[in-house]
Amino acid sequence: MECESATCNVYxxxxxxxxxxxxxxxxxxxxxxxxxxPHSVRKSWPSVNxxxxxxxxxxxxxxxxxxxxxxxxxxxxxxxxxxxxKGEARRIVSGVLRDSFDDEEVKVLSYAxxxxxxxxxxxxxxxxxxxxxxxxxxxxxxxxxxxxxxxAVAKNVLxxxxxxxxxxxxxxxxxxxxxxxxxxxxxxxxxxxxxxxxDQEDCSSPTNFAGVPNLHVxxxxxxxxxxxxxxxxxxxxxxxxxxxxxxxxxxxVGDELTADYLAMHLMSSTYxxxxxxxxxxxxxxxxxxKNAEGIEEIVKMLAAKVKILPLTSSxxxxxxxxxxxxxxxxxxxQGELQVSAGTHLIIDETKTPRGKVEVSxxxxxxxxTLHKVISEQRMEYDFGFYRCPFEVxxxxxxLSEERSRYVAxxxxxxxxxxxxxxxxxxxxxxxxxxxxxxxxxxxRAKTALKDxxxxxxxxxxxxxxxxxxxxxxxxGLASDxxxxxxxxxLIVTRLVTxxxxxxxxxxxxxxxxxxxxxxxxxxxxARFPPAPTAADFAxxxxxx
Numbered sequence: 001m002e003c004e005s006a007t008c009n010v011y012x013x014x015x016x017x018x019x020x021x022x023x024x025x026x027x028x029x030x031x032x033x034x035x036x037x038p039h040s041v042r043k044s045w046p047s048v049n050x051x052x053x054x055x056x057x058x059x060x061x062x063x064x065x066x067x068x069x070x071x072x073x074x075x076x077x078x079x080x081x082x083x084x085x086k087g088e089a090r091r092i093v094s095g096v097l098r099d100s101f102d103d104e105e106v107k108v109l110s111y112a113x114x115x116x117x118x119x120x121x122x123x124x125x126x127x128x129x130x131x132x133x134x135x136x137x138x139x140x141x142x143x144x145x146x147x148x149x150x151x152a153v154a155k156n157v158l159x160x161x162x163x164x165x166x167x168x169x170x171x172x173x174x175x176x177x178x179x180x181x182x183x184x185x186x187x188x189x190x191x192x193x194x195x196x197x198x199d200q201e202d203c204s205s206p207t208n209f210a211g212v213p214n215l216h217v218x219x220x221x222x223x224x225x226x227x228x229x230x231x232x233x234x235x236x237x238x239x240x241x242x243x244x245x246x247x248x249x250x251x252x253v254g255d256e257l258t259a260d261y262l263a264m265h266l267m268s269s270t271y272x273x274x275x276x277x278x279x280x281x282x283x284x285x286x287x288x289x290k291n292a293e294g295i296e297e298i299v300k301m302l303a304a305k306v307k308i309l310p311l312t313s314s315x316x317x318x319x320x321x322x323x324x325x326x327x328x329x330x331x332x333x334q335g336e337l338q339v340s341a342g343t344h345l346i347i348d349e350t351k352t353p354r355g356k357v358e359v360s361x362x363x364x365x366x367x368x369t370l371h372k373v374i375s376e377q378r379m380e381y382d383f384g385f386y387r388c389p390f391e392v393x394x395x396x397x398x399l400s401e402e403r404s405r406y407v408a409x410x411x412x413x414x415x416x417x418x419x420x421x422x423x424x425x426x427x428x429x430x431x432x433x434x435x436x437x438x439x440x441x442x443x444r445a446k447t448a449l450k451d452x453x454x455x456x457x458x459x460x461x462x463x464x465x466x467x468x469x470x471x472x473x474x475x476g477l478a479s480d481x482x483x484x485x486x487x488x489x490l491i492v493t494r495l496v497t498x499x500x501x502x503x504x505x506x507x508x509x510x511x512x513x514x515x516x517x518x519x520x521x522x523x524x525x526a527r528f529p530p531a532p533t534a535a536d537f538a539x540x541x542x543x544x
Contacts, residue, residue, distance in 0.1 A: 011098070014033065018094045022080075023094065023112075026080055026094070026114075026166045029094060046061070048063050048185065048215075061184070061185045062183070063183070066179075066223065067161075068120055068176060068340045070332065073116040074206065075116065078114055082106050085105040085107070096216075097186075115165045115170040116207040119215070123339045123340065124307035126301075126303065128304075161185070161212060162207060164207075176390070180220065182219045182220070183219070184216045186213060209331075245441065248426050252298050252427065257413065258414075261413050266303060266442050267498060268280055270391075273377075277487055279491070280491055280494060281377055284409060285408075286397060286414075287400055287403055287404075288416075289415060292399040298424045299397070307343050310351045311352055311406060317359050317363045322365075327384060338381075339392075342393055342395075344395050344397065345394050346397050347396065350399055350400065367407070377392050377394065379392055410488055413523075417527065452504065454504075462493075466486055
């Protein structure tokens with residue numbers, strides 16, 4: 001039996017498929033439903049990301065959603081099979097995908113458990129990233145017959161829902177992971193009270209919230225890079241596309257060195273850690289920025305997920321950037337920085353007034369959170385009785401008029417002092433398919449970083465060259481800076497290797513990275529000299 005329409009009554013299909021044997025194996029019933037509602041049908045279900053499925057409080061609606069799992073609620077028991085009585089009529093049905101049984105008398109015959117998560121729209125989802133999910137066909141290509149979205153975020157989308165999974169593997173799903181889910185959106189009516197709003201809203205059970213629908217999942221797929229593998233497999237090798245990306249970025253920002261670092265930042269990803277050091281993170285402070293909108297638009301056009309954080313007195317002081325557990329409502333209150341892996345965080349410091357800035361409340365804690373994300377790619381969530389560290393993969397870019405006053409990044413570069421402001425116009429002029437190819441090339445480059453090969457001979461040559469650098473007074477490396485500098489240079493070398501379309505690190509890539517870093521630091525120090533340190537004052541007083 002195959003259902004050809006998204007308006008088919010899923011409960012009628014469910015009851016016809018239920019034989020009673022599935023009460024001990026609910027997974028088998030879900031598998032039958034996947035056959036009844038095949039991939040081609042599920043892709044046609046309305047998306048809660050772009051259009052609110054009206055009437056969900058009254059009747060179940062089959063929907064799809066691209067979402068981030070924001071909080072784990074644990075498991076709940078539900079009736080795997082039960083006997084319904086209405087008048088003289090009796091029937092045996094399953095409670096899979098159901099919240100209630102209307103006005104029928106219910107006798108539960110057996111229970112099973114399902115795993116529950118709070119799900120929210122993907123934080124920072126860019127317009128093209130969300131439109132890809134809305135418009136794609138079953139083979140991952142773009143469906144040109146569907147009406148295109150005017151905006152990636154419609155006005156009436158669901159702000160959150162509770163996703164309920166039947167299969168046992170769902171118990172291991174990770175918070176902050178992104179999934180495409182397909183299932184039944186149900187308005188359960190538990191604890192509905194129109195007078196309860198905001199912080200007064202209470203939970204009616206540990207896994208059901210007043211005014212928040214449940215989505216009973218029939219099928220789900222994890223979204224790693226932002227697009228399906230079937231689409232990535234059709235892409236030309238990044239080696240053929242990344243040189244063009246670099247050329248376009250030069251046109252966008254008006255400077256080759258800045259374009260190189262912007263391209264490497266877009267490709268960067270914390271794919272591993274060693275001795276508390278992040279491997280291939282490239283936190284970048286772009287100095288000399290008068291107006292942040294140009295660079296923000298460039299990044300949004302190329303990256304799948306971009307979170308803009310204006311750094312002002314209000315944003316620093318008003319609410320914590322990390323997430324905080326509220327035990328009264330059983331909610332993990334989502335902080336500004338609770339995002340999925342691969343989300344680019346742009347900290348806009350250009351809106352911070354010059355001079356003294358009055359801050360209060362959460363400011364100190366929020367700056368500490370930013371420092372931990374930048375330096376360790378970690379963030380702590382506050383669970384009241386304890387704080388739990390979460391590893392993140394969030395490329396950070398700070399935009400400031402001079403050196404950032406609030407957050408320190410290991411990489412700083414300055415825009416050209418003359419010429420036009422950065423603009424995304426060169427990207428806007430590209431055909432849509434060419435622009436999509438560049439976006440996918442960046443996603444593939446992120447995954448290629450961990451596969452770069454470093455031969456023993458190249459590693460030894462790099463080590464020998466670094467020893468010579470340390471002995472050269474021109475570099476002025478203190479003994480406690482050498483390990484950090486070596487790590488920085490190796491990260492840039494790996495990124496240069498991938499940017500040049502190569503899979504094996506070479507001595508030539510190392511030398512290019514060394515020259516880039518040297519030029520970057522010289523230009524930065526000439527235009528924005530570093531503030532004197534306590535050691536500088538001590539040395540000056542000693543000379544005098």
